[in-house]
Amino acid sequence: MKHHILILVENLPVPFDRRVWQEAVALIDAGYEVSVICPKGRGHDKSYEVVNGVHIYRHPLREAVSATGYFLEYFTALTYHFCLSFRVRRRRRIDVIQACNPPDLLFLVALLHKVLFGTSFVFDHHDLSPELYVSKFGRKDLLYRFLRFFEKQTFRLADASIATNEAFRDIAVERGAMAPDRVVVVKSYPEASRFRPTAADQSLTASGKHLIGYLGIMGQQDGVETLIHAFAEILHVRKRSDINCLIIGDGPELNRLKALTARLGLGQQLQFTGYLSGPTLLAHMSAFEVGVIPDPPGELNDKLSMNKVFEYMMLGLPIVQFNLGQATKEAGEAALVVPEHSPKALADGILTLIDDPARRQKMSMVGRAVAERDFCWTGEAARYLKTYTDLFRRRFEAHDQRHYSAS
Known part of the structure; x- marks a missing residue:
């Protein structure tokens, strides 16, 4: 039996x-x-x-x-x-x-x-x-x-x-x-045969626009609020209207984060998709040029293996993240680690990669190679x-x- x-x-x-x-x-x-x-x-x-x-x-x-x-x-x-x-x-x-x-x-x-x-x-x-x-x-x-x-x-x-x-x-x-x-x-x-780059959703690839993105749960400890403030810095302070942001997922903080986005006047340049899966998820993520991990450093996040690290690398996305022990170890050279935990520093990291396509390409190749070998x-x-x-x-x-x- x-x-x-x-x-x-x-x-x-x-x-x-x-x-x-x-x-x-x-x-x-x-x-x-x-x-x-x-x-x-x-x-x-x-x-x-x-x-x-x-x-x-x-x-x-x-x-x-x-x-x-x-x-x-x-x-x-x-x-x-x-x-x-x-x-x-x-x-x-x-x-x-x-x-x-x-x-x-x-x-x-x-x-x-x-x-x-x-x-x-x-x-x-x-x-x-x-x-x-x-x-x-x-x-x-x-x-x-x-x-x-x-x-x-x-x-x-x-x-x-x-x-x-x-x-x-x-x-x-x-x-x-x-x-x-x-x-x-x-x-x-993730299953490598099912989680691979695909044709990007054309509605997300506006001419002259770069797309950064986040995938994951939106709880209090996930740092999505920091990403929103970083994007406000990029849009309003740095005056970079050539960048859009897409946030994929849901969670208990979703409605509050949407309200924060409206208060900061981020308009149509920061969008929430809600929960996505399957080909739709891959088509959205394949439009990203940078994957963001805004989770704050601390006793918890320093020890976590985050699914989005593996998912970003499997899709060949260069990563911007804070100094998280386990995530930094797992992402390696596929990640740009921002030493200071602040929206301004995160904005700096995002713009560093957006303005350096050669570096993004190298990080993408490194991430994909590690993922294909080890994941x-x-x-x-x-x-x-x-x-x-x-x-x-x-x-x-x-x-x-x-x-x-x-x-």
């Missing part, structure tokens, strides 16, 4: 969450049965459906905008996950629960199933929940200390941990006290699946040991 994996996701719907969807499909292709519990949203609003063999159970969710809302969001989501996990179990025995943070409360669901049914637990470490809280609310209070406690308990319960990069692996080992052989790095690369989901999927192979091997060996001791 096939092993059954239940994946828990709190902050993004599936299959919108690309990393989780890639993992689920890899498991299906390897012969596992897979169920997912996740929120509704981004056009995925069915409470239950089966997509490509993956059973998806969805629940309502409203993202927090305050510290109190943060608690209520997680408590509500946790309640849904408890209830839906038993609905999943009524359909099929669960062999492993894989919890994808944030939050680090989902280990409680795994704990109950481990105690009652002997279910194994794999922690897929997407985000640094304590640092995320500080980034959003700017304080290390009682709730922050709770988050550190829950993170520690998550690692303590986990039979294996999947880290998104080497910095996260070090946290699992040093802060989480996990054995190094129980932690594997699996990076979030391979197939290799990451193999490491991901090995986590489960090793887990079931250890379970089998432990079962044999218990049987031998009993006899």
Whole structure:
């Protein structure tokens, strides 16, 4: 009988969450049965459906905008996950629960199933929940200390941990006290065959205009407001009317950012597209001349592997970003790193690249070469699946040991 994996996701719907969807499909292709519990949203609003063999159970969710809302969001989501996990179990025995943070409360669901049914637990470490809280609310209070406690308990319960990069692996080992052989790095690369430059959307390539762009979520910690102020600097202070800006994506800050754009008088030169996917997304991004990463430096962003770094490089886009440790390491010579965190400095970096097409071309070639050589989901999927192979091997060996001791 096939092993059954239940994946828990709190902050993004599936299959919108690309990393989780890639993992689920890899498991299906390897012969596992897979169920997912996740929120509704981004056009995925069915409470239950089966997509490509993956059973998806969805629940309502409203993202927090305050510290109190943060608690209520997680408590509500946790309640849904408890209830839906038993609905999943009524359909099929669960062999492993894989919890994808944030939050680090989902280990409680795994704990109950481990105690009652002997279910194994794999922690897929997407985000640094304590640092995320500080980034959003700017304080290390009682709730922050709770988050550190829950993170520690998550690692303590986990039979294996999947880290998104080497910095996260070090946290699992040093802060989480996990054995190094129980932690594997699996990076979030897009599928190279599907994420390639294409014909640019001609409506975006106005004659005599350069296009800069941003792709990603628009939350408080993502720095899109800094990009808007930088573009206002370019347009109003530097008097550069030859540059347009396109912001792709959505998130809790979208309406506020649109209002800010109107107040700054950026007119039609800064546009929001909302969420895009597939060929439409690629046609829009292929019109970019520069990809911007406005995320501010800090404890959180310095350690994150950002999807947009990989996506920009796969499309051959030169990058402008602040001095972010992990992103700077991963982008290498494909990025112009702005040392000062300010809209003015970001504007300087953008104009430096816009006014130097030869440098842009060189950065584009470097980024594409690195992406074609290193950004391979197939290799990451193999490491991901090995986590489960090793887990079931250890379970089998432990079962044999218990049987031998009993006899």
